[in-house]
Amino acid sequence: MTSRRPSPEASAVNVGGVVRDDTPTDEVDRREAVLESLAGTVRELIDAAIRTTVEDAEVHRIRADLDALVARLRTAQLPGPAGIRYNAELRSWNWGNAVMGAANAIAPPLRVVHGPSGCHADLVLGAAYEGPPGLVHGGVSAMLLDHIMGETASAMRRTAFTGTLTMRYRRGTPLGPLRLEAGIVREEGRKIFVAGSITAAGGVTVEADGVFVQPAAGTGDGSPQQAST
Numbered sequence: 001m002t003s004r005r006p007s008p009e010a011s012a013v014n015v016g017g018v019v020r021d022d023t024p025t026d027e028v029d030r031r032e033a034v035l036e037s038l039a040g041t042v043r044e045l046i047d048a049a050i051r052t053t054v055e056d057a058e059v060h061r062i063r064a065d066l067d068a069l070v071a072r073l074r075t076a077q078l079p080g081p082a083g084i085r086y087n088a089e090l091r092s093w094n095w096g097n098a099v100m101g102a103a104n105a106i107a108p109p110l111r112v113v114h115g116p117s118g119c120h121a122d123l124v125l126g127a128a129y130e131g132p133p134g135l136v137h138g139g140v141s142a143m144l145l146d147h148i149m150g151e152t153a154s155a156m157r158r159t160a161f162t163g164t165l166t167m168r169y170r171r172g173t174p175l176g177p178l179r180l181e182a183g184i185v186r187e188e189g190r191k192i193f194v195a196g197s198i199t200a201a202g203g204v205t206v207e208a209d210g211v212f213v214q215p216a217a218g219t220g221d222g223s224p225q226q227a228s229t
């Protein structure tokens, strides 16, 4: 079977940083699944590299193998970051996003569920997200809350940039299973006030308040429905 890849250069039209790309949805879905599978393995690689205790000589051999694999991936590359793309059916994809990019092994990844009164996401953080021993890095907690609170503010129908994010670290957030939650508190003009939290087995560990601002040029509702910044 011929494998057609979403082709950023061939059909892309760049509008305000979000790129219109007329790759058919089934092709986007297929490619996304392929890249997601690669990212999953790279995520495993990151965890394995952090926790390995194999001897130095074996580390050097593994590194040589990995260098060869990186070179193979580099034979065809985008000229820069992956950005956000959408097609005529309003299927959007942002495979490099730091928090939920399907192709990004650094992303946990976060899968946000939208509900009538806010958003939530369940995830498991491993060794790659450690700050204090056994605990989630505070910057990682902020990153995750920034994202879910931003998605909550946008409701997937309007652009909303983080203006101010205030964190309260109530106690250490253990690595392992976590729940994120976020809800809109109120809106004033272009400002959307959002509250968010991280909960671990023993209760809430982090709370956050955020002001998300709809930029003057992007206040209208519209496409793409699933894009995120």
Ligand SMILES: CCCCCCCCCCCCCCCC(=O)SCCNC(=O)CCNC(=O)[C@H](O)C(C)(C)COP(=O)(O)OP(=O)(O)OC[C@H]1O[C@@H](n2cnc3c(N)ncnc32)[C@H](O)[C@@H]1OP(=O)(O)O
Residues within 6 Å of the ligand: 146, 147, 148, 149, 150, 151, 154, 156, 157, 158, 159, 160, 161, 162, 163, 164, 188, 189, 190, 191, 211, 213, 214, 215, 216, 218, 220, 221, 222, 223, 224, 225, 226, 227, 228, 229
């Ligand atoms: C159409 C398609 C949709 C698809 C949609 C899909 C979305 C899918 C989910 C996305 C999920 C993303 C989650 C990650 C979100 C990031 O991480 S975004 C990246 C981090 N943030 C940034 O880079 C933002 C950088 N800053 C900026 O771009 C601009 O300063 C801002 C925040 C847009 C504001 O610019 P501006 O529109 O020129 O603001 P301005 O007119 O001066 O002020 C407007 C109002 O906002 C207030 N304000 C301005 N700046 C701030 C601030 N920093 N803090 C608090 N208040 C502020 C002002 O006081 C003013 O209030 P009022 O006087 O009206 O009461």
